[in-house]
Amino acid sequence: MSTHQTDTGTRTRTDTGAAAPAPAALFTAERSAEIVTDSFARTLDPRLREILGSLVHHLHAFAKDVDLTVDEWAAGIRFLTETGHTCDDTRQEFIMLSDVLGLSMLVETLAHPADGQYTESTVEGPFHMVDSPPRALGDTIDEAAAGGEACLVTGRITDAEGTPVAGAHVDVWQADADGYYDVQRPGEVPDRNLRGLFTADDDGRFWFRTIVPRHYPIPTDGPVGGLLRATGRHSFRAAHIHVEVTSPATRTLTTHLFVADSPYLDSDAVFGVKESLVRDFAEVDDPDRAAAHGLPNPFRHVDFPVTVQRDG
Ligand code: BEZ
Numbered sequence: 466m467s468t469h470q471t472d473t474g475t476r477t478r479t480d481t482g483a484a485a486p487a488p489a490a491l492f493t494a495e496r497s498a499e500i501v502t503d504s505f506a507r508t509l510d511p512r513l514r515e516i517l518g519s520l521v522h523h524l525h526a527f528a529k530d531v532d533l534t535v536d537e538w539a540a541g542i543r544f545l546t547e548t549g550h551t552c553d554d555t556r557q558e559f560i561m562l563s564d565v566l567g568l569s570m571l572v573e574t575l576a577h578p579a580d581g582q583y584t585e586s587t588v589e590g591p592f593h594m595v596d597s598p599p600r601a602l603g604d605t606i607d608e609a610a611a612g613g614e615a616c617l618v619t620g621r622i623t624d625a626e627g628t629p630v631a632g633a634h635v636d637v638w639q640a641d642a643d644g645y646y647d648v649q650r651p652g653e654v655p656d657r658n659l660r661g662l663f664t665a666d667d668d669g670r671f672w673f674r675t676i677v678p679r680h681y682p683i684p685t686d687g688p689v690g691g692l693l694r695a696t697g698r699h700s701f702r703a704a705h706i707h708v709e710v711t712s713p714a715t716r717t718l719t720t721h722l723f724v725a726d727s728p729y730l731d732s733d734a735v736f737g738v739k740e741s742l743v744r745d746f747a748e749v750d751d752p753d754r755a756a757a758h759g760l761p762n763p764f765r766h767v768d769f770p771v772t773v774q775r776d777g
């Protein structure tokens with residue numbers, strides 16, 4: 466409320482004494498989301514404006530919904546700060562946070578609808594950080610030969626019409642029989658062990674030798690591990706082989722091949738399991754077939770036909 470000095474030196478009120486109405490942009494808890502969203506009104510990129518508006522709307526609704534205290538807000542800031550500090554060139558704790566919150570799977574699934582005709586997608590995960598070595602069809606990706614059940618993986622890449630995608634690249638990577646990726650055992654196993662980049666033949670077919678992967682825990686020595694412990698959640702992923710299929714004519718497919726008798730299929734730590742991706746790794750007792758593929762007898766076999774989407 467303002468006052469001023471009169472000619473006679475007395476101080477008088479110059480307004481009615483009533484509180485002036487708050488300008489529209491002043492913050493109130495009731496209109497908080499609207500006021501902040503309005504502050505982005507001049508954002509030139511319409512998509513950025515839409516995303517920021519929706520983010521603010523849901524963030525403010527969340528804080529009001531749980532009646533977020535200052536201490537809880539500060540704990541959240543500390544958690545996110547620690548998450549950032551845990552990231553480096555080889556570790557992405559923020560993506561893992563997104564994974565255990567199911568956000569990665571949601572975004573992936575929304576971006577790649579299978580529409581009942583394509584192979585379903587799933588998360589890429591953090592262990593695709595090195596290039597897989599190109600290998601010839603039929604080669605083994607198990608250079609360490611340090612145990613595990615011998616396995617033959619076969620498959621065929623086709624489009625929705627059943628036409629083979631000749632020359633498609635099939636990139637595979639997996640954990641070993643103890644549940645570790647090569648990058649988690651530097652110096653202990655050959656570099657790029659259990660990784661391979663294959664080129665499908667003219668009929669879209671690919672095949673390679675490996676070992677049956679094991680279920681394994683996602684890294685738990687950072688804040689995401691703390692979150693899992695605090696909420697009584699386990700950290701295991703069901704056993705799987707990562708498969709990424711690329712070709713100039715098709716949309717990239719990032720998926721997994723899950724082992725049907727693995728534990729954690731129904732409680733995968735990152736919600737990555739889709740029923741259509743779970744396959745029987747059947748035992749084959751056939752000495753001639755084993756010899757033809759350079760495998761011990763008996764061995765396990767899984768077939769993974771893959772349907773990808775043509776561009777356009
Ligand atoms: C993986 O499958 O490699 C993975 C995915 C998400 C988090 C951690 C690991």
Ligand code: FE
Nearest residue numbers: 590592640707
């Ligand atoms: Fe994995």
